[in-house]
Amino acid sequence: MDLKGQIALVTGGSRGIGRAVVLTLGRLGAEVMINYRENQSAAEEALKQLLTERGSGQLYPFDVAVEGQVEEAVKKIVDRHKKIDILVNNAGITSDNLLVRLKSEDWDRVIGVNLRGTIHCTKAVCRGMIRERYGRIVNLTSVVGQRGNAGQSAYAASKAGIIGFTKAMARELATRGITVNAVAPGFIDTEMTAKLSSKIQEEFLHSVPLGRFGTCEDVAEAVSFLVGPGAGYITGQVINVNGGLYM
Numbered sequence: 481m482d483l484k485g486q487i488a489l490v491t492g493g494s495r496g497i498g499r500a501v502v503l504t505l506g507r508l509g510a511e512v513m514i515n516y517r518e519n520q521s522a523a524e525e526a527l528k529q530l531l532t533e534r535g536s537g538q539l540y541p542f543d544v545a546v547e548g549q550v551e552e553a554v555k556k557i558v559d560r561h562k563k564i565d566i567l568v569n570n571a572g573i574t575s576d577n578l579l580v581r582l583k584s585e586d587w588d589r590v591i592g593v594n595l596r597g598t599i600h601c602t603k604a605v606c607r608g609m610i611r612e613r614y615g616r617i618v619n620l621t622s623v624v625g626q627r628g629n630a631g632q633s634a635y636a637a638s639k640a641g642i643i644g645f646t647k648a649m650a651r652e653l654a655t656r657g658i659t660v661n662a663v664a665p666g667f668i669d670t671e672m673t674a675k676l677s678s679k680i681q682e683e684f685l686h687s688v689p690l691g692r693f694g695t696c697e698d699v700a701e702a703v704s705f706l707v708g709p710g711a712g713y714i715t716g717q718v719i720n721v722n723g724g725l726y727m
């Protein structure tokens with residue numbers, strides 16, 4: 481697969497799944513715009529790795545939850561590169577607590593970053609894709625948005641919202657040559673899941689038919705397939721990368 485000449489924007493690209501997506505798309509020849517919010521040293525390290533592997537790209541710090549920041553950054557990218565071909569809405573946060581204990585600020589922040597952030601970036605980027613009559617959008621959802629999880633109501637709602645949004649956008653943008661799909665990871669070994677207690681991690685592992693947690697690369701492979709030429713007839717789908725945890 482060759483993504484040479486394509487411009488990609490990956491939100492939350494400084495670590496975890498986002499970083500693996502950045503490096504995979506870079507290896508395939510895309511020029512990758514790495515978004516991050518506050519972890520500058522991790523973002524610089526991801527860029528350094530990308531350049532070491534003979535990829536190319538730049539850093540774009542902004543908060544996906546703030547529409548003005550998203551629009552400004554997208555304008556800068558388009559001014560410089562003329563277009564964005566690939567958008568990977570990866571930035572995401574959790575705030576885990578039983579609903580009765582979850583503060584409304586925490587609820588709003590999770591919806592603000594995960595769901596509204598995905599909407600802000602899609603809205604800002606798809607205008608140019610519509611002009612170009614080409615685009616590939618991949619949204620990171622989660623198995624938790626498909627089957628729920630006690631103590632993750634805000635996260636589950638945000639990720640289920642992303643699935644509905646993905647299908648609506650797939651229908652809205654189909655005639656413009658733009659595909660919109662979602663990738664739903666199960667339990668992936670990252671800093672996000674490292675925060676879970678070892679008891680919860682063990683419970684998850686027992687319910688994974690393939691008997692292991694996923695890697696960031698497992699998810700990046702599915703994302704790179706969806707943005708490549710072989711996936712031109714796939715839109716509005718949720719691709720599960722979960723070791724069989726949810727079927």
Ligand SMILES: NC(=O)c1ccc[n+]([C@@H]2O[C@H](COP(=O)([O-])OP(=O)(O)OC[C@H]3O[C@@H](n4cnc5c(N)ncnc54)[C@H](O)[C@@H]3O)[C@@H](O)[C@H]2O)c1
Pocket residue numbers: 491492493494495496497498515516517518519542543544545569570571572573593597620621622623664665666667668669670671672673
């Ligand atoms: N790790 C898993 O098991 C798992 C499972 C299912 C879905 N996911 C989803 O995959 C995506 C990546 O997860 P991860 O495990 O790599 O998480 P992570 O916490 O390691 O990385 C998330 C990235 O998003 C960035 N980010 C957070 N808020 C932001 C904001 N407001 N603006 C810009 N960037 C922001 C963070 O700085 C970080 O770089 C998330 O959307 C997550 O919900 C992860």
